[in-house]
Amino acid sequence: MPEISLPKTYDFSAVEERIYAWWEKSGFFKPSNDPNKPGFDPSRKPFVISIPPPNVTGELHLGHAMFVSMEDLMIRYHRMKGVPTLWVPGTDHAGIATQLQVEKMLAREGLTRDQIGREEFVRRAWEWKNKYGGIITRQIRRLGASCDWERERFTLDEGLSKAVREAFVRLYEKGMIYRGPRMINWSPGLRTAVSDLEVEYSQEQGTLYYFKYMLADGSGEYIPVATTRPETILGDSAVAVHPEDERYQRFIGKKVIVPILGREIPVIADPYVDRSFGSGGLKVTPAHDPNDYQLGQRHGLEFISIMDEAARINQNGGPYAGMDRFECRKKIWADMEAAGLTIKTEPYMMSVPRSQRGGEPIEPMISTQWFVRIQSMAEAALEAVRDGRIKIIPERFVKVYYNWLENIQDWCISRQLWWGHRIPVWYCGDCGEMTVSRVDPTRCAHCGSPRIEQDPDVLDTWFSSGLWPFSTLGWPDPTPDLAYFYPTSVLETGYDILFFWVTRMIMMGLEFTGQVPFHTVYLHGLIRDEHGQKMSKSKGNVVDPLEVMNQMGTDALRFTLLVGSTPGNDVNLSLKKVEANRNFANKLWNIGRFVLGALEQAPDTPLREPIWTLPDSWIWARLQDLVRQVDRLFNAYQYGEAGRQIYEFIWGDFADWYVEIAKQQLAEGGDRAFWTAYTLTRVLDMSLRLLHPFTPFVTEELWGYLKQACMAKSIAFSPRGGWEEALMVAHFPEPREPEEWEAQTLEDFALVQEIIRGIRNLRTEKKVPPSRRIPAVIVCGERLDVLKAQAAVVAHLAVLDPAQLIFEHTLEEKPNPAISLVVAGVELYLPLAGLVDRDEERARLEKELAEAQGQIERLEKLLNSSFAEKAPPAVVEKERQKLAVWQETAARLKGQLEALL
RNA sequence: GGGCGGAUAGCUCAGUCGGUUAGAGCGCAUCUCUUACAAAGAUGAGGUCGCAGGUUCGAGUCCUGUUCCGCCCA
Numbered sequence: 001m002p003e004i005s006l007p008k009t010y011d012f013s014a015v016e017e018r019i020y021a022w023w024e025k026s027g028f029f030k031p032s033n034d035p036n037k038p039g040f041d042p043s044r045k046p047f048v049i050s051i052p053p054p055n056v057t058g059e060l061h062l063g064h065a066m067f068v069s070m071e072d073l074m075i076r077y078h079r080m081k082g083v084p085t086l087w088v089p090g091t092d093h094a095g096i097a098t099q100l101q102v103e104k105m106l107a108r109e110g111l112t113r114d115q116i117g118r119e120e121f122v123r124r125a126w127e128w129k130n131k132y133g134g135i136i137t138r139q140i141r142r143l144g145a146s147c148d149w150e151r152e153r154f155t156l157d158e159g160l161s162k163a164v165r166e167a168f169v170r171l172y173e174k175g176m177i178y179r180g181p182r183m184i185n186w187s188p189g190l191r192t193a194v195s196d197l198e199v200e201y202s203q204e205q206g207t208l209y210y211f212k213y214m215l216a217d218g219s220g221e222y223i224p225v226a227t228t229r230p231e232t233i234l235g236d237s238a239v240a241v242h243p244e245d246e247r248y249q250r251f252i253g254k255k256v257i258v259p260i261l262g263r264e265i266p267v268i269a270d271p272y273v274d275r276s277f278g279s280g281g282l283k284v285t286p287a288h289d290p291n292d293y294q295l296g297q298r299h300g301l302e303f304i305s306i307m308d309e310a311a312r313i314n315q316n317g318g319p320y321a322g323m324d325r326f327e328c329r330k331k332i333w334a335d336m337e338a339a340g341l342t343i344k345t346e347p348y349m350m351s352v353p354r355s356q357r358g359g360e361p362i363e364p365m366i367s368t369q370w371f372v373r374i375q376s377m378a379e380a381a382l383e384a385v386r387d388g389r390i391k392i393i394p395e396r397f398v399k400v401y402y403n404w405l406e407n408i409q410d411w412c413i414s415r416q417l418w419w420g421h422r423i424p425v426w427y428c429g430d431c432g433e434m435t436v437s438r439v440d441p442t443r444c445a446h447c448g449s450p451r452i453e454q455d456p457d458v459l460d461t462w463f464s465s466g467l468w469p470f471s472t473l474g475w476p477d478p479t480p481d482l483a484y485f486y487p488t489s490v491l492e493t494g495y496d497i498l499f500f501w502v503t504r505m506i507m508m509g510l511e512f513t514g515q516v517p518f519h520t521v522y523l524h525g526l527i528r529d530e531h532g533q534k535m536s537k538s539k540g541n542v543v544d545p546l547e548v549m550n551q552m553g554t555d556a557l558r559f560t561l562l563v564g565s566t567p568g569n570d571v572n573l574s575l576k577k578v579e580a581n582r583n584f585a586n587k588l589w590n591i592g593r594f595v596l597g598a599l600e601q602a603p604d605t606p607l608r609e610p611i612w613t614l615p616d617s618w619i620w621a622r623l624q625d626l627v628r629q630v631d632r633l634f635n636a637y638q639y640g641e642a643g644r645q646i647y648e649f650i651w652g653d654f655a656d657w658y659v660e661i662a663k664q665q666l667a668e669g670g671d672r673a674f675w676t677a678y679t680l681t682r683v684l685d686m687s688l689r690l691l692h693p694f695t696p697f698v699t700e701e702l703w704g705y706l707k708q709a710c711m712a713k714s715i716a717f718s719p720r721g722g723w724e725e726a727l728m729v730a731h732f733p734e735p736r737e738p739e740e741w742e743a744q745t746l747e748d749f750a751l752v753q754e755i756i757r758g759i760r761n762l763r764t765e766k767k768v769p770p771s772r773r774i775p776a777v778i779v780c781g782e783r784l785d786v787l788k789a790q791a792a793v794v795a796h797l798a799v800l801d802p803a804q805l806i807f808e809h810t811l812e813e814k815p816n817p818a819i820s821l822v823v824a825g826v827e828l829y830l831p832l833a834g835l836v837d838r839d840e841e842r843a844r845l846e847k848e849l850a851e852a853q854g855q856i857e858r859l860e861k862l863l864n865s866s867f868a869e870k871a872p873p874a875v876v877e878k879e880r881q882k883l884a885v886w887q888e889t890a891a892r893l894k895g896q897l898e899a900l901l
Numbered sequence: 902g903g904g905c906g907g908a909u910a911g912c913u914c915a916g917u918c919g920g921u922u923a924g925a926g927c928g929c930a931u932c933u934c935u936u937a938c939a940a941a942g943a944u945g946a947g948g949u950c951g952c953a954g955g956u957u958c959g960a961g962u963c964c965u966g967u968u969c970c971g972c973c974c975a
Contacts, residue, residue, distance in 0.1 A: 580927065
């Protein structure tokens, strides 16, 4: 037999990399039923997840750690259940983020992207991608991710670019894509349009400026107007008042003069104007405010753009041309003050739109961009959730989903960037028509002219990630993968990208494949620090998952994230918790060491059929119950609770009780030792299987040793069906109906536990030295047989002297002097001469009795109330039994008290 | 303005068919290096489950209102 000697402490650093490499090399990450291989069975339903693709040049953060842990858990669970399982990995080109990184690199060389030109820039970006693109996927492997790396995709690779082309052209041909000047959100820092979602509004202290819009008739009268952005006066094309506002009704239809510029603009009436805001007069700047834009359209006003792409004032700003928008704000106000046009200023809390990426104020501007007509797609996406084809977990996000899709605006998909999928549209220099094509054209489709030029813009990154669940499987080509693995099963991601990504995948999935891209959306929460604060570099509370893994191991981090979370709720991560879970891995490791040692001690084969002890049966019943719970919880997506229960079983039941008892049973030798070792190995094996999806490394490593030791020992220690090649491809325990004996076993053992705890408690209270074996008398009544059979267990765990441990049905004469106690109707006497203080004992017993009587009173009252008639009989019966036990306890306590006199 | 979430032990959180004196980890106190584990073991202290109503035989759990904190949308 090979000598197996495991280190005393689990050394994850010596395990993780080796195990992962072995898994990958063995092909365990690949689907068990591959449509591209012989013997494929199309009737078996697969379980599929497409990874939320991280930024290709990004670095691992806790958000990644969260989704990888969660998805790997689901994947490993299904794989172990025998379901053909595929997890498609990949990365996203992340247009803006990556472009900014490349620009930063250029800046270090003193270059800008304009200096080197588009072609060179894109070349550099690819270079960057090739250099740093592997980092994030290596880090994801580090987390134990069991994805099929041979199917890894990148949004800018050839196949996915083809998918993007196809999608764009199809939408265009259906008339669902259009180009035109619209009001969009412009990021002056990035010099590109951004979508509504990429704008964040922050409440900031600003100023409300009141000034005079002088009438053009020379009367000297004016309309007082208030604005937070005086520079936009330059683009004003009307002043609006409420039609019923008595203060200004007489001005409607007249002209007023734009300050400084001297342009004449009309006074219009519109009920949109809020009479109570400011002075009640509203300046209208249709080209630089979304609300004014609509007013402008309603009233046919002039749209005057006053800023360029850097948000500097353009030639329409007269004397202010060339100035920065905020500089202009100061200057124009100063000039107006000098001209006597100002009234007053006051502090004002305003909502400032800021770029989600760069942070600078977004400028609403009119710009020619490409848009997707979203209405019909949004309706289809709504329907898919309404009719249950897609389920969202937790359910409360359904409402958020509805609300967003019901109020959706057309999606601006063009970006003025260089890194991304270039818009497949060519403009003809001769006829001016557009050619939209799946393959790059050389001539205009309308006039045949070769003088065509491609649109310089690229598509929003989310346009390509919206295709992800099917583009990664080969769409638009009808590949075997697409046919078998699509639709995917679960889309798992953080709730913060529900709108950005999830809704778009659903819309595009339905549009292009006619099917929902997944049947379930599982949303996890955001990771915060241990006090619920958002992690940020400026606060200095950022936790680096790599560092955590270096210090405590991957399993500890994974278990913390998985068990510390409930669906959709944020997770406060503390290193203390990770540490506790590292300790758990170590605990498991040491249970393993013990079991392996036990196996060595035990005989190779039994002589006869097993005679199970109560603890043997108990741990088995507990395990069966655990398997049922885990099954139920997994089906309900209650992964955290499942993990907690497994943890409690392993530590609280298996290690704390069964392992301790097993030591004694092993010492008996013979068949008892054999069947104990057998139980230990079976329970450990099952525990490792249950735990594996949470903490894959330590379980796999330990299971390997267990398997090796069991196989070396004898065939008798094999699980049903034999040992699989690896734990990660071993069968997950299946629940079975509870058997007759289980409930009684659990009850009996619970009584044993109570007795042991009762004695331990008294020992501590009386300061009996922990190692001193003391005598005890246990008066059991009806339970005599059950308890007597556990004498050795009680003696062992309560540190009693077996020779002086007496079990009685009833007792004529109480031991005296003795410390006594009643536990669940069972009397305990610890004859400890010298430790018994009568007064003290009396006080203690009276306290116990008072407690028992309180319980009796409470239960009698309860059972005499309508509870007895209205509650289910089983519930009532349970309370009746409790009452009986308390009554017996009280009676025996009274007897003990009398004996003390 | 609309919507959602949270409020449970000193801290961080579980508690998803409502079942009758509420659980975990960490922290705290006392004791123990007992040959799986001191990253451990034993024992203990600690909570009127935000507040006010209601439904029910029974509410941390369901309903209404309310306070505070956080988030999303406009």
